[in-house]
Amino acid sequence: MTQLEAPTKKQVKRWRQYLANERAEAAVYRELARKRDGEEREILLGIAEAESRHENYWREKLGDQVGMPQSPDLHTRFMAFMARHFGSVFALALMQSAEQRTPYLADEDAPDQIAADEAMHAEVVRALAQKGRERMSGSFRAAVFGANDGLVSNVALVLGVMGSGVSTNIILLTGISGLLAGALSMAAGEYVSVKSQNELLEASSPDPEARNLLPKLDFQQNELALVYRARGMSLREAQAKAERNFKAIEQGMLVDEDVDESQQGLGSAWGAAMSSFVFFGTGAFIPLIPFLFGASPATGAIIALVLVSIALLFTGGVTGVLSGKPPLTRALRQLAIGLGAAGITYVLGVLFGTVVG
Template sequence: MSVETPTSGEISRWKRHFADERAVAGVLRRLSDSTGEKRDAEVLRELADAEERHAEHWAGLLDAATPSEPSRKLKFRLLDWLAGTAASDVVLILLQRSEARSAYVNEPAAPAQLAADEAVHVEVLRALAARGRERLSGNFRAGVFGANDGLVSNLALVAGMSATGVSGPVVLAAGTAGLLAGAMSMGAGEYISVRSARELLEASAPGEEVARRYGDLDMDVNELALVFRARGESPETAQAEANRIVAGSRDEGEGPGLEDVTPEADYRAVGSPWGAALSSFCFFSSGALVPILPYLLGAGPGLGLMLAIVLVGLSLMTTGAVVGLLSGASLLSRGLRQLMIGYGAAGVTYLLGLAFGASGVA
């Protein structure tokens, strides 16, 4: 089967490849226009140019120098819209996932260079998306896992209490107490965790005293190079860095110094203590509210528990999908993992509730 006489199936595939390449290029250009990072904008524009070149390959096979603009898939329309909003980091993550599933692996009409280019594009997007994941992983991470903890812990509590045979109002009271106690505990714990992490980073940051003394150091003989050697640099590199700092301080009054090696990215990844505590408190509360919603609406222990299981199951699938999105893993597998863990915990407490109820403890 030759390329000169393509079948209808081949033409259909080539049109799809052409449309996808043009659509991805459009999303990348939209991202480059909306990003505030000049370096990222340049990378995105060059990546879009590469996707356009790939589209030209399929246009050539279709024997049309300028084929009519194809209709975009719904997912690309959504990505294009999101690219112009504050969700650009999410778009990069989704593009990375999409490009990783290259259709060129089993495409006879795709040259090896084309497939290799796509593999490189995945790595470029991975690098860009890594910074997006870094920005999302602080307070957002605390929120997602706070909601998941609220869902699992309060479903387990509601299941255990329902199994003992107590009335609906009692289950509601227990679930409400679990919501409040858990939210306070999560908020306080997240604050302590993030605050401690930042204090550890601050203990490793350069002190301010040395920065005020740069100009007094001897250009030829000083101990500033020892700081860089202690950080793992070679003697030659350490001396060069020390000379740069001293010379910069004398020439410009206040040149770059040891603060250049401060792990600012680590601070961003850790997040804000109060922000993490507040988001954890709110998201835990929102998650813990789901299992008691049926009881708030007047449902009895039996019906209330069944409705809680369904609602929590849907919520766990959602939080699991979000985790999969951030990690670049399968959304379905992460959702099912969350679901099994949540239902497993609820199942154990339900059996314990049956045991306590049968023994008359309730």
């Protein structure tokens, strides 16, 4: 289409949607910037300014046909909601996903410069989201994955037992046993894992007592330089660093802090164990809800599957956001995996009940 040709109705409609989306995305970045400070704030405002330039491009391209302001698409409105109410890594991860799926790459009406801008925005947001993921508490990730494990394992157990033709009481008893056994097993495994990791890090960290012995070192042999070389420094760097520390000792000053710096552990092993127990138990409890109220095996199974499906969609979506992937795709994948496991155990339960019966 040349500049002299009037755009088609389809083009006008598409451009108006682009205009609305760019305006909304600029507002999302400004909202995210409002809740931050320092360099992150400046970066987000810089992206917002770029989105405003894109908005102006589509406004000028539409000219007299710009029309009344339109609402952005559903995905952009959801990102705006997340930015207003959370302003966290979730909103950034969603923006990363949106920038990666830009429609400009396949649209001949969109200039290459804007498409390239969107690709660069995706990389900027990816870096900012990664910082947020690193700052995010490990307990939160453990909550999502622990609850998901409880959901899948216990709904599969409940349906497998139900398939064998037992009564509601037996199903409930089995489900509670599965909840307790799984939660205790997860807690024990988490405790051992975190405790072992902390002990390994402690064994690999410099001994704090070594700092007190520095004034007694033989300056000619320079054992401290060997310490730095063992930590990965070159011979020249190690000797220079050791000399600086010896001069500090002679002047009665504190030596370089990285002589006794220690690596951070993974937190409390007991805290990790309790967190794992609670979140696994919470997920495993959901399939038992209908049976606690006396539902029949068939009715209870249907209700349990509905409740578990909703929970799996939620945990899968959150997992997708945390990994920077489309949340809907991850939610549906998690649902398919969970229901697939439940279906297999149900069939096995039916076969087992038939053989035993």
